Amino acid sequence: MTLEEIVTAVQTALGVQADGKAGPETWSAIYKAIVAPTQDDTLAAPEITGVDARSEKNILTLQPEVRSLARALVQKAARAGIEIKIISGLRSYEEQDALYAQGRTAPGDIVTNARGGYSNHNFGIAFDIGVFEGNTYLADSPKYKAVGVLGMDLGLEWGGSWKTIVDQPHFQLRPVWASDLNEKEMLALLRDRVAGGKPVYA
Ligand SMILES: [Zn+2]
Structure with a gap:
Protein backbone atom coordinates (compact mmCIF):
# COMPACT_ATOMS: atom_id res chain seq x y z
CA MET A 1 0.00 0.00 0.00
CA THR A 2 1.31 3.43 -0.87
CA LEU A 3 0.99 6.25 1.63
CA GLU A 4 -1.67 7.79 -0.58
CA GLU A 5 -3.70 4.59 -0.48
CA ILE A 6 -3.36 4.42 3.29
CA VAL A 7 -4.48 8.03 3.70
CA THR A 8 -7.41 7.38 1.38
CA ALA A 9 -8.32 4.33 3.44
CA VAL A 10 -8.20 6.39 6.63
CA GLN A 11 -10.27 9.10 5.03
CA THR A 12 -12.83 6.60 3.83
CA ALA A 13 -12.99 4.95 7.23
CA LEU A 14 -13.55 8.34 8.84
CA GLY A 15 -16.16 9.36 6.27
CA VAL A 16 -14.29 12.41 5.00
CA GLN A 17 -13.66 13.22 1.37
CA ALA A 18 -11.15 10.65 0.16
CA ASP A 19 -8.52 12.32 -1.98
CA GLY A 20 -5.49 10.51 -0.59
CA LYS A 21 -3.65 13.74 0.22
CA ALA A 22 -2.35 14.14 3.73
CA GLY A 23 -2.26 17.93 3.65
CA PRO A 24 -3.58 20.34 6.29
CA GLU A 25 -7.03 20.34 4.71
CA THR A 26 -7.26 16.59 5.02
CA TRP A 27 -6.29 16.69 8.66
CA SER A 28 -8.70 19.50 9.27
CA ALA A 29 -11.47 17.44 7.63
CA ILE A 30 -10.48 14.44 9.70
CA TYR A 31 -10.44 16.66 12.76
CA LYS A 32 -13.97 17.86 12.06
CA ALA A 33 -15.22 14.35 11.38
CA ILE A 34 -13.73 12.97 14.56
CA VAL A 35 -13.92 15.82 17.01
CA ALA A 36 -17.07 17.70 16.09
CA PRO A 37 -19.49 14.89 16.98
CA THR A 38 -17.77 14.23 20.32
CA GLN A 39 -16.67 17.64 21.54
CA ASP A 40 -19.60 17.99 23.94
CA ASP A 41 -18.65 14.75 25.63
CA THR A 42 -17.10 15.11 29.04
CA LEU A 43 -13.97 13.21 28.24
CA ALA A 44 -12.26 13.52 31.58
CA ALA A 45 -15.38 12.42 33.46
CA PRO A 46 -15.55 9.17 35.44
CA GLU A 47 -17.54 7.43 32.70
CA ILE A 48 -14.26 7.15 30.85
CA THR A 49 -13.86 3.50 31.60
CA GLY A 50 -10.66 1.57 31.77
CA VAL A 51 -8.34 1.21 28.85
CA ASP A 52 -6.32 -1.86 27.88
CA ALA A 53 -3.95 -3.29 30.49
CA ARG A 54 -0.74 -2.30 28.72
CA SER A 55 -1.85 1.32 28.37
CA GLU A 56 -3.12 1.46 31.95
CA LYS A 57 0.18 0.14 33.30
CA ASN A 58 2.06 2.95 31.56
CA ILE A 59 -0.58 5.56 32.40
CA LEU A 60 -0.17 4.82 36.10
CA THR A 61 3.51 5.86 35.87
CA LEU A 62 2.44 9.38 34.80
CA GLN A 63 1.66 12.40 36.95
CA PRO A 64 -1.99 12.24 38.11
CA GLU A 65 -2.75 15.39 36.05
CA VAL A 66 -1.81 13.55 32.83
CA ARG A 67 -3.54 10.23 33.44
CA SER A 68 -7.13 11.13 32.56
CA LEU A 69 -5.93 12.89 29.41
CA ALA A 70 -3.99 9.81 28.31
CA ARG A 71 -7.04 7.61 28.93
CA ALA A 72 -9.25 10.10 27.11
CA LEU A 73 -6.93 10.02 24.11
CA VAL A 74 -7.13 6.23 23.91
CA GLN A 75 -10.93 6.37 24.13
CA LYS A 76 -11.28 9.23 21.70
CA ALA A 77 -9.09 7.48 19.12
CA ALA A 78 -11.10 4.27 19.61
CA ARG A 79 -14.32 6.16 18.91
CA ALA A 80 -12.73 7.35 15.68
CA GLY A 81 -11.91 3.76 14.78
CA ILE A 82 -8.21 4.07 15.59
CA GLU A 83 -6.69 1.59 18.03
CA ILE A 84 -3.87 3.07 20.06
CA LYS A 85 -2.03 2.01 23.19
CA ILE A 86 0.13 4.02 25.55
CA ILE A 87 3.43 2.21 25.12
CA SER A 88 5.72 4.45 27.16
CA GLY A 89 5.29 6.69 30.18
CA LEU A 90 7.69 7.65 32.93
CA HIS A 121 9.57 11.44 30.01
CA ASN A 122 11.74 11.66 33.14
CA PHE A 123 9.08 13.73 34.91
CA GLY A 124 5.89 11.83 34.15
CA ILE A 125 4.49 14.61 31.96
CA ALA A 126 4.95 12.80 28.62
CA PHE A 127 3.83 9.57 27.01
CA ASP A 128 4.21 7.80 23.67
CA ILE A 129 1.47 6.02 21.80
CA GLY A 130 1.55 3.13 19.36
CA VAL A 131 -1.04 2.65 16.63
CA PHE A 132 -2.27 -0.94 16.41
CA GLU A 133 -4.34 -2.93 13.98
CA GLY A 134 -5.45 -6.03 15.79
CA ASN A 135 -2.31 -7.14 17.58
CA THR A 136 -0.01 -5.58 15.03
CA TYR A 137 1.96 -2.50 16.05
CA LEU A 138 2.34 0.03 13.25
CA ALA A 139 5.50 2.12 13.57
CA ASP A 140 4.40 4.22 10.62
CA SER A 141 0.83 5.14 9.85
CA PRO A 142 -1.05 8.27 8.78
CA LYS A 143 -3.27 7.55 11.75
CA TYR A 144 -0.59 9.09 14.01
CA LYS A 145 -1.46 12.48 12.55
CA ALA A 146 -5.16 11.98 13.16
CA VAL A 147 -4.42 11.05 16.78
CA GLY A 148 -2.16 14.09 17.04
CA VAL A 149 -5.10 16.33 16.21
CA LEU A 150 -7.23 14.58 18.83
CA GLY A 151 -4.50 15.01 21.44
CA MET A 152 -4.08 18.71 20.74
CA ASP A 153 -7.84 19.09 21.12
CA LEU A 154 -7.47 17.68 24.62
CA GLY A 155 -4.85 20.33 25.42
CA LEU A 156 -1.84 18.08 24.99
CA GLU A 157 1.27 19.08 23.11
CA TRP A 158 1.94 16.78 20.19
CA GLY A 159 5.48 15.85 19.13
CA GLY A 160 4.31 15.68 15.52
CA SER A 161 3.88 19.46 15.50
CA TRP A 162 7.47 20.13 16.56
CA LYS A 163 9.68 21.86 14.07
CA THR A 164 13.04 20.39 15.06
CA ILE A 165 12.66 16.74 16.02
CA VAL A 166 9.29 15.55 14.73
CA ASP A 167 8.06 12.83 17.09
CA GLN A 168 4.57 11.74 16.07
CA PRO A 169 3.97 9.16 18.85
CA HIS A 170 4.83 11.69 21.57
CA PHE A 171 2.39 13.71 23.69
CA GLN A 172 3.00 15.84 26.75
CA LEU A 173 1.13 18.11 29.14
CA ARG A 174 3.01 21.35 29.66
CA PRO A 175 2.73 22.80 33.18
CA VAL A 176 1.05 26.20 33.26
CA TRP A 177 4.15 27.74 34.84
CA ALA A 178 6.13 26.64 31.75
CA SER A 179 3.77 28.07 29.15
CA ASP A 180 6.24 30.78 28.10
CA LEU A 181 9.38 28.70 28.46
CA ASN A 182 11.27 26.78 25.82
CA GLU A 183 11.92 23.05 26.33
CA LYS A 184 15.42 23.61 27.69
CA GLU A 185 14.24 26.11 30.29
CA MET A 186 11.29 23.94 31.26
CA LEU A 187 13.51 20.87 31.69
CA ALA A 188 15.96 22.80 33.89
CA LEU A 189 13.14 23.88 36.21
CA LEU A 190 11.65 20.38 36.20
CA ARG A 191 15.00 19.00 37.38
CA ASP A 192 15.09 21.65 40.12
CA ARG A 193 11.58 20.76 41.24
CA VAL A 194 12.29 17.05 41.41
CA ALA A 195 15.61 17.63 43.18
CA GLY A 196 13.84 19.87 45.68
CA GLY A 197 10.97 17.42 46.21
CA LYS A 198 8.46 19.87 44.75
CA PRO A 199 5.41 18.83 42.71
CA VAL A 200 5.74 19.07 38.94
CA TYR A 201 2.47 20.84 38.19
CA ALA A 202 1.61 22.93 41.26
ZN1 LIG B 1 8.09 10.55 23.84
Whole structure:
Protein backbone atom coordinates (compact mmCIF):
# COMPACT_ATOMS: atom_id res chain seq x y z
CA MET A 1 0.00 0.00 0.00
CA THR A 2 1.31 3.43 -0.87
CA LEU A 3 0.99 6.25 1.63
CA GLU A 4 -1.67 7.79 -0.58
CA GLU A 5 -3.70 4.59 -0.48
CA ILE A 6 -3.36 4.42 3.29
CA VAL A 7 -4.48 8.03 3.70
CA THR A 8 -7.41 7.38 1.38
CA ALA A 9 -8.32 4.33 3.44
CA VAL A 10 -8.20 6.39 6.63
CA GLN A 11 -10.27 9.10 5.03
CA THR A 12 -12.83 6.60 3.83
CA ALA A 13 -12.99 4.95 7.23
CA LEU A 14 -13.55 8.34 8.84
CA GLY A 15 -16.16 9.36 6.27
CA VAL A 16 -14.29 12.41 5.00
CA GLN A 17 -13.66 13.22 1.37
CA ALA A 18 -11.15 10.65 0.16
CA ASP A 19 -8.52 12.32 -1.98
CA GLY A 20 -5.49 10.51 -0.59
CA LYS A 21 -3.65 13.74 0.22
CA ALA A 22 -2.35 14.14 3.73
CA GLY A 23 -2.26 17.93 3.65
CA PRO A 24 -3.58 20.34 6.29
CA GLU A 25 -7.03 20.34 4.71
CA THR A 26 -7.26 16.59 5.02
CA TRP A 27 -6.29 16.69 8.66
CA SER A 28 -8.70 19.50 9.27
CA ALA A 29 -11.47 17.44 7.63
CA ILE A 30 -10.48 14.44 9.70
CA TYR A 31 -10.44 16.66 12.76
CA LYS A 32 -13.97 17.86 12.06
CA ALA A 33 -15.22 14.35 11.38
CA ILE A 34 -13.73 12.97 14.56
CA VAL A 35 -13.92 15.82 17.01
CA ALA A 36 -17.07 17.70 16.09
CA PRO A 37 -19.49 14.89 16.98
CA THR A 38 -17.77 14.23 20.32
CA GLN A 39 -16.67 17.64 21.54
CA ASP A 40 -19.60 17.99 23.94
CA ASP A 41 -18.65 14.75 25.63
CA THR A 42 -17.10 15.11 29.04
CA LEU A 43 -13.97 13.21 28.24
CA ALA A 44 -12.26 13.52 31.58
CA ALA A 45 -15.38 12.42 33.46
CA PRO A 46 -15.55 9.17 35.44
CA GLU A 47 -17.54 7.43 32.70
CA ILE A 48 -14.26 7.15 30.85
CA THR A 49 -13.86 3.50 31.60
CA GLY A 50 -10.66 1.57 31.77
CA VAL A 51 -8.34 1.21 28.85
CA ASP A 52 -6.32 -1.86 27.88
CA ALA A 53 -3.95 -3.29 30.49
CA ARG A 54 -0.74 -2.30 28.72
CA SER A 55 -1.85 1.32 28.37
CA GLU A 56 -3.12 1.46 31.95
CA LYS A 57 0.18 0.14 33.30
CA ASN A 58 2.06 2.95 31.56
CA ILE A 59 -0.58 5.56 32.40
CA LEU A 60 -0.17 4.82 36.10
CA THR A 61 3.51 5.86 35.87
CA LEU A 62 2.44 9.38 34.80
CA GLN A 63 1.66 12.40 36.95
CA PRO A 64 -1.99 12.24 38.11
CA GLU A 65 -2.75 15.39 36.05
CA VAL A 66 -1.81 13.55 32.83
CA ARG A 67 -3.54 10.23 33.44
CA SER A 68 -7.13 11.13 32.56
CA LEU A 69 -5.93 12.89 29.41
CA ALA A 70 -3.99 9.81 28.31
CA ARG A 71 -7.04 7.61 28.93
CA ALA A 72 -9.25 10.10 27.11
CA LEU A 73 -6.93 10.02 24.11
CA VAL A 74 -7.13 6.23 23.91
CA GLN A 75 -10.93 6.37 24.13
CA LYS A 76 -11.28 9.23 21.70
CA ALA A 77 -9.09 7.48 19.12
CA ALA A 78 -11.10 4.27 19.61
CA ARG A 79 -14.32 6.16 18.91
CA ALA A 80 -12.73 7.35 15.68
CA GLY A 81 -11.91 3.76 14.78
CA ILE A 82 -8.21 4.07 15.59
CA GLU A 83 -6.69 1.59 18.03
CA ILE A 84 -3.87 3.07 20.06
CA LYS A 85 -2.03 2.01 23.19
CA ILE A 86 0.13 4.02 25.55
CA ILE A 87 3.43 2.21 25.12
CA SER A 88 5.72 4.45 27.16
CA GLY A 89 5.29 6.69 30.18
CA LEU A 90 7.69 7.65 32.93
CA ARG A 91 11.36 6.79 32.51
CA SER A 92 13.73 7.14 35.46
CA TYR A 93 16.97 9.07 34.99
CA GLU A 94 18.78 5.70 35.05
CA GLU A 95 16.55 4.26 32.33
CA GLN A 96 17.07 7.42 30.28
CA ASP A 97 20.86 7.16 30.70
CA ALA A 98 20.72 3.55 29.50
CA LEU A 99 18.76 4.64 26.42
CA TYR A 100 21.24 7.46 25.81
CA ALA A 101 24.14 4.99 25.95
CA GLN A 102 22.56 2.91 23.19
CA GLY A 103 24.46 3.52 19.96
CA ARG A 104 27.16 5.44 21.86
CA THR A 105 28.82 3.31 24.54
CA ALA A 106 26.39 0.39 24.26
CA PRO A 107 25.33 -1.69 21.25
CA GLY A 108 22.41 -0.69 19.04
CA ASP A 109 21.24 2.37 17.16
CA ILE A 110 21.04 5.83 18.70
CA VAL A 111 17.46 6.31 19.87
CA THR A 112 17.61 9.53 21.89
CA ASN A 113 19.64 12.70 22.31
CA ALA A 114 18.49 13.13 25.90
CA ARG A 115 20.45 12.02 28.95
CA GLY A 116 18.78 11.38 32.31
CA GLY A 117 16.90 14.50 33.42
CA TYR A 118 16.82 15.93 29.91
CA SER A 119 13.67 14.21 28.60
CA ASN A 120 10.11 15.15 29.47
CA HIS A 121 9.57 11.44 30.01
CA ASN A 122 11.74 11.66 33.14
CA PHE A 123 9.08 13.73 34.91
CA GLY A 124 5.89 11.83 34.15
CA ILE A 125 4.49 14.61 31.96
CA ALA A 126 4.95 12.80 28.62
CA PHE A 127 3.83 9.57 27.01
CA ASP A 128 4.21 7.80 23.67
CA ILE A 129 1.47 6.02 21.80
CA GLY A 130 1.55 3.13 19.36
CA VAL A 131 -1.04 2.65 16.63
CA PHE A 132 -2.27 -0.94 16.41
CA GLU A 133 -4.34 -2.93 13.98
CA GLY A 134 -5.45 -6.03 15.79
CA ASN A 135 -2.31 -7.14 17.58
CA THR A 136 -0.01 -5.58 15.03
CA TYR A 137 1.96 -2.50 16.05
CA LEU A 138 2.34 0.03 13.25
CA ALA A 139 5.50 2.12 13.57
CA ASP A 140 4.40 4.22 10.62
CA SER A 141 0.83 5.14 9.85
CA PRO A 142 -1.05 8.27 8.78
CA LYS A 143 -3.27 7.55 11.75
CA TYR A 144 -0.59 9.09 14.01
CA LYS A 145 -1.46 12.48 12.55
CA ALA A 146 -5.16 11.98 13.16
CA VAL A 147 -4.42 11.05 16.78
CA GLY A 148 -2.16 14.09 17.04
CA VAL A 149 -5.10 16.33 16.21
CA LEU A 150 -7.23 14.58 18.83
CA GLY A 151 -4.50 15.01 21.44
CA MET A 152 -4.08 18.71 20.74
CA ASP A 153 -7.84 19.09 21.12
CA LEU A 154 -7.47 17.68 24.62
CA GLY A 155 -4.85 20.33 25.42
CA LEU A 156 -1.84 18.08 24.99
CA GLU A 157 1.27 19.08 23.11
CA TRP A 158 1.94 16.78 20.19
CA GLY A 159 5.48 15.85 19.13
CA GLY A 160 4.31 15.68 15.52
CA SER A 161 3.88 19.46 15.50
CA TRP A 162 7.47 20.13 16.56
CA LYS A 163 9.68 21.86 14.07
CA THR A 164 13.04 20.39 15.06
CA ILE A 165 12.66 16.74 16.02
CA VAL A 166 9.29 15.55 14.73
CA ASP A 167 8.06 12.83 17.09
CA GLN A 168 4.57 11.74 16.07
CA PRO A 169 3.97 9.16 18.85
CA HIS A 170 4.83 11.69 21.57
CA PHE A 171 2.39 13.71 23.69
CA GLN A 172 3.00 15.84 26.75
CA LEU A 173 1.13 18.11 29.14
CA ARG A 174 3.01 21.35 29.66
CA PRO A 175 2.73 22.80 33.18
CA VAL A 176 1.05 26.20 33.26
CA TRP A 177 4.15 27.74 34.84
CA ALA A 178 6.13 26.64 31.75
CA SER A 179 3.77 28.07 29.15
CA ASP A 180 6.24 30.78 28.10
CA LEU A 181 9.38 28.70 28.46
CA ASN A 182 11.27 26.78 25.82
CA GLU A 183 11.92 23.05 26.33
CA LYS A 184 15.42 23.61 27.69
CA GLU A 185 14.24 26.11 30.29
CA MET A 186 11.29 23.94 31.26
CA LEU A 187 13.51 20.87 31.69
CA ALA A 188 15.96 22.80 33.89
CA LEU A 189 13.14 23.88 36.21
CA LEU A 190 11.65 20.38 36.20
CA ARG A 191 15.00 19.00 37.38
CA ASP A 192 15.09 21.65 40.12
CA ARG A 193 11.58 20.76 41.24
CA VAL A 194 12.29 17.05 41.41
CA ALA A 195 15.61 17.63 43.18
CA GLY A 196 13.84 19.87 45.68
CA GLY A 197 10.97 17.42 46.21
CA LYS A 198 8.46 19.87 44.75
CA PRO A 199 5.41 18.83 42.71
CA VAL A 200 5.74 19.07 38.94
CA TYR A 201 2.47 20.84 38.19
CA ALA A 202 1.61 22.93 41.26
ZN1 LIG B 1 8.09 10.55 23.84
